[in-house]
Each structure stands twice: as C-alpha cells, then as structure tokens.
Amino acid sequence: MTMGAAASTASDGLIESAYREHSRKVLATLIRLLGDFDLAEEALHDAFVAAADRWPREGMPGNPSAWLVSAGRFKAIDKLRRRARFNAMEAEIADQLTADAEEGEDMEATSIKDDQLRLMFTCCHPVLPQPAQVALTLRELCGLTTEEISRAFLARPPALAQRIVRAKARIREERIPYEVPELSALPERLDAVLRVIYLVFNEGYSAHSGEALTRTDLSGEAIRLGRLMLDLLPQAETMGLLALMLLHESRRPARTTPDGEVVLLANQDRTLWDQALMAEGFDLIDRAFATRQIGPYTLQAAIAAVHARAGTAEDTDWGEIVGLYDVLMRAAPSPVVRLNRAVAVGMRDGPRAGLALVNGLIEEGNLADYHLTYAAQADFYRRAGETDAARQAYERALALALQEPERRFLQQRLRELGDAP
Structure with a gap:
C-alpha cells in the first residue's frame, strides 16, 4: 500500500x-x-x-x-x-x-444530548399512529435502515418507508414542537417511548440479519436512552425496562465464541457475565416491585433475573419462570410470550410438554414465519428422540433465519442429527 x-x-x-x-x-x-x-x-x-x-x-x-x-x-x-x-x-x-x-x-455536549430526548418525544407525539412513532424514531434517532425497521415490524420495506414519510409530513403540517413535554403530559407519552427503546435494544442484542449476532452500538444506545428516561421519569416500567436491558447486556461477553459463533444460555461461561450490570439490574427490579405498579417490562426483567441468579444452568428455577410468564400472559399476552412460556414449560416438565404448546402455536398460524418457533420445535423433537421431525423443523428454521451466526448454529444442529435416511 x-x-x-x-x-x-x-x-x-x-x-x-x-x-x-x-x-x-x-x-x-x-x-x-x-x-x-x-x-x-x-x-x-x-x-x-x-x-x-x-x-x-x-x-x-x-x-x-x-x-x-x-x-x-x-x-x-x-x-x-x-x-x-x-x-x-x-x-x-x-x-x-x-x-x-x-x-x-x-x-455544548449537554445541549446536543438533550436534543435527542426532544426528538424522541417529537417522534412519539400522540397525533402520530404508534407504529409510525416507533418507525420514525428508529430511523431518525437511532439510524436503523428501513429494512432493519421493517423486520422489527414484520412489514414490507416500501410500506414502512411510506409510513415514515407520512409521519414526517404530519409533524410538519401539525407544527409539532421539538421539546420534552411538561411533566403532567409525560406518563401518557411514556409507553411509545419505552417501546422504541425496547425495539432498539432488541435489534442490538440480537440483530435480525447480517454477519454478527449483536450490534453493540444499538444496545448501548438503547441503554443510554433508558438511563435518560429514568432520570426524567423514574416510574416502575422505566426501571423495569432498564433492568431488563442491563441483565441481558450483562450476558453479552458469553453469548458468542471468540470467532463469533452462538453459545446457548445453558452452555455459557457464567463467570464472564458482567456482575456490575447484573447488580444494577437487580436493584432496579427491587425498586420497581416496591412501587406495586408492575408492568410487562418489569415482569420480563424478573424472568431475566431468575436466569442471572442461577449459578449454573441446572440451578435455574424453571417453575418460577413459568409462573412469571403466566402473570406476563395476563398483563401483555402475545404469541412471542406464549412461545417463550412454552420453552420454559418444556424445560420444567420435559420436551413433550413444551412440544405440545409449540405445535399448538404453529397450528393456529401464529409465528408461522418466525424462525425461532421452528428452532424451539426442533429442539424439543431432538430431545424427545424424534430425529426425522427434528431435522424437518431445523430445516424450516434455517430457511427463515437471516442472521449468519444463527444459520451456522442451525446447520451445526442438522449435522449433529446425521444424514437423512
């Protein structure tokens, strides 16, 4: 050169x-x-x-x-x-x-930082439909591409792009101010803002596609925004969301091998988990539960805390996790929550119990295009000794997966099953 x-x-x-x-x-x-x-x-x-x-x-x-x-x-x-x-x-x-x-x-840097908070609340203004609020904030504040956002929304990129264009036009036409709302108006605006932060973190913690399992820039940005929100509005769900992100982030060093391959939670070296982040997360959960205003983010954080407190995978209290998912299903039911609960039931009661729940989800048509549904199904079949069914489910998961480390993991699982008869 x-x-x-x-x-x-x-x-x-x-x-x-x-x-x-x-x-x-x-x-x-x-x-x-x-x-x-x-x-x-x-x-x-x-x-x-x-x-x-x-x-x-x-x-x-x-x-x-x-x-x-x-x-x-x-x-x-x-x-x-x-x-x-x-x-x-x-x-x-x-x-x-x-x-x-x-x-x-x-x-000064403080002024510029505050502008990000102003922009977040502008993008999450109640005159905008909530899907537009989230899409616009992810695009403008966090720099996600239209394709990345469309995967988070399970929407087509052209439709998502039009949603963003319409949201910008609405802000201009309605002359929506670039400001943090008065304290009295903050609670009603909080849900959309927390959802944005949650989606940003998820994309950073487990990227939907690409060569890397994670994007530390996005998860770090989400945690920073979570801290800003906690300073501004220290409500239970703000604490719960930040706790959830910190507990998941604490496991990042153990989630991949040095060459970027996936390491499942059960196989992670728990000595690599960040103890400081875990301690901060535990403290926030305690503060959130003390308010007695427990919402979905706090419940998810409590589930993450059960994993974090287990010294080994075998020590995990799956009964407590299933109980927390039962409460979460009442507070915020969704197909993904049902899938996660099914996995927990399978860990508590055996693979066939979990398989029955996952197969029920698939038969209903829920999460039919979600690769993790079939990955969970395949793992239950594998553990139950049904090799052919496991192979078919892994192949279906592989066909849907877009992230390269996950694809390599699924391919390895298929190799471990051996050749098809």
Missing part, C-alpha cells in the same frame, strides 16, 4: 468513526434548528462531506458534534438561499436561520 493510499484509508476510517459516534446526535440538533427532517438529513450529509474534506488536513476539532452542527446549519442556509430564486418563502426561512445562528447558541 502506498503512503497516499494509507492516508486515504486512515481519513476514511476517521470519518466513518465520527459518523458512528456523532451522526444521530448531530441530526437531532439539526432537526430542531432547521425544523424539517429532510432538510436536516441533507445538512447532515453535507456536514460530513465538509468534514471529510477538512478534518484529514486540519485535524478533528475538539468538539466534533458542535462543528458538524454548525457546518450543517450553514450548508442548509446556503441551500435555502439558492432555492429562494424559485420560492420566496425559502429566503425568509434562510434569514430566520441566519439570525438564530448569529445569536451564538450554545452547542
């Missing part, structure tokens, strides 16, 4: 790293300053183009986020002035943005 090529590679890495670290924070501030999602996204792109030109020569500034916000804002003003030849309103907007910029607004 020549010196010029090495320098180019290093500068590309600098910009890519800066984009990962700063882009969502900068976009949130640009959306507030410019008052328009699409203009802010264009400004973000232009700011990073400018950074790619200047930073390799001049060095990264001391406050990269503030530099990018400033560059993006003035790029947007220039763009509006060029458009003013065709639309006089663009000139008025450019003049107002220039006046705001000349006031010398503080761009």
Whole structure:
C-alpha cells in the first residue's frame, strides 16, 4: 500500500468513526434548528462531506458534534438561499436561520444530548399512529435502515418507508414542537417511548440479519436512552425496562465464541457475565416491585433475573419462570410470550410438554414465519428422540433465519442429527 493510499484509508476510517459516534446526535440538533427532517438529513450529509474534506488536513476539532452542527446549519442556509430564486418563502426561512445562528447558541455536549430526548418525544407525539412513532424514531434517532425497521415490524420495506414519510409530513403540517413535554403530559407519552427503546435494544442484542449476532452500538444506545428516561421519569416500567436491558447486556461477553459463533444460555461461561450490570439490574427490579405498579417490562426483567441468579444452568428455577410468564400472559399476552412460556414449560416438565404448546402455536398460524418457533420445535423433537421431525423443523428454521451466526448454529444442529435416511 502506498503512503497516499494509507492516508486515504486512515481519513476514511476517521470519518466513518465520527459518523458512528456523532451522526444521530448531530441530526437531532439539526432537526430542531432547521425544523424539517429532510432538510436536516441533507445538512447532515453535507456536514460530513465538509468534514471529510477538512478534518484529514486540519485535524478533528475538539468538539466534533458542535462543528458538524454548525457546518450543517450553514450548508442548509446556503441551500435555502439558492432555492429562494424559485420560492420566496425559502429566503425568509434562510434569514430566520441566519439570525438564530448569529445569536451564538450554545452547542455544548449537554445541549446536543438533550436534543435527542426532544426528538424522541417529537417522534412519539400522540397525533402520530404508534407504529409510525416507533418507525420514525428508529430511523431518525437511532439510524436503523428501513429494512432493519421493517423486520422489527414484520412489514414490507416500501410500506414502512411510506409510513415514515407520512409521519414526517404530519409533524410538519401539525407544527409539532421539538421539546420534552411538561411533566403532567409525560406518563401518557411514556409507553411509545419505552417501546422504541425496547425495539432498539432488541435489534442490538440480537440483530435480525447480517454477519454478527449483536450490534453493540444499538444496545448501548438503547441503554443510554433508558438511563435518560429514568432520570426524567423514574416510574416502575422505566426501571423495569432498564433492568431488563442491563441483565441481558450483562450476558453479552458469553453469548458468542471468540470467532463469533452462538453459545446457548445453558452452555455459557457464567463467570464472564458482567456482575456490575447484573447488580444494577437487580436493584432496579427491587425498586420497581416496591412501587406495586408492575408492568410487562418489569415482569420480563424478573424472568431475566431468575436466569442471572442461577449459578449454573441446572440451578435455574424453571417453575418460577413459568409462573412469571403466566402473570406476563395476563398483563401483555402475545404469541412471542406464549412461545417463550412454552420453552420454559418444556424445560420444567420435559420436551413433550413444551412440544405440545409449540405445535399448538404453529397450528393456529401464529409465528408461522418466525424462525425461532421452528428452532424451539426442533429442539424439543431432538430431545424427545424424534430425529426425522427434528431435522424437518431445523430445516424450516434455517430457511427463515437471516442472521449468519444463527444459520451456522442451525446447520451445526442438522449435522449433529446425521444424514437423512
């Protein structure tokens, strides 16, 4: 590699790293300053183009986020002035943005961080349908692609993209403010915000597709947002969701081998689990239960805590887990909760008990396109000694799985079953 090529590679890495670290924070501030999602996204792109030109020569500034916000804002003003030849309103907007910029607004890191919280509540405004709230926040605040979000929603990407476009238009037409609601309005807005955080964490903890099992950037972002929400509104379900995320995150070091292969919970080296995250999660669960306002996130956290407290897989109290799932089924019934409960029943009462419940779900048509349904079915058949049925179920799971480590795990299970007769 020549010196010029090495320098180019290093500068590309600098910009890519800066984009990962700063882009969502900068976009949130640009959306507030410019008052328009699409203009802010264009400004973000232009700011990073400018950074790619200047930073390799001049060095990264001391406050990269503030530099990018400033560059993006003035790029947007220039763009509006060029458009003013065709639309006089663009000139008025450019003049107002220039006046705001000349006031010398503080761009400290705290201010930019707060803009992410403002944007979250804007995207989760009650005038928007809840699916649009979640999709828009995942796209704008967390940077998930339309394809990633569509998998979380089990929706087609074109339909999901239209949902996001309509949500942006609604915010513009309704003049929804970029602000954190008054304290009296926070509780009614909390459910949508927590659901967004939950989906972001899930995508980070177990990516739906791709080469890696996890995306630490997304799970870390979700935990950070969870902490922000806890500071703002320390209600039981906020505590429960943060506890749930921390307990799952504590197991990350043990979930894969050094070369990225899946390690099932029963086979994980529990000495690798993060004890500090576990302790924080346990404390939050205790605080949530003390309120006596126990919701679905707190119940899921309590289930995770039973796993976390077991010294070995054999020590797991599956009876307690089934009992907690019974309560969760009453609080927030769903096919996925039923599937998880079926797995717990199979661990408590044997594979045929679990198999009966999973087969019932499949016969009803629930989760017919969910690879983990067939993976659970296959594992119960395998444990029950029904090799041919297990092979068919693993093949069905493999056909539906999109994540490469999971696909390799399922292929390994098939190899372990031997050749079909």
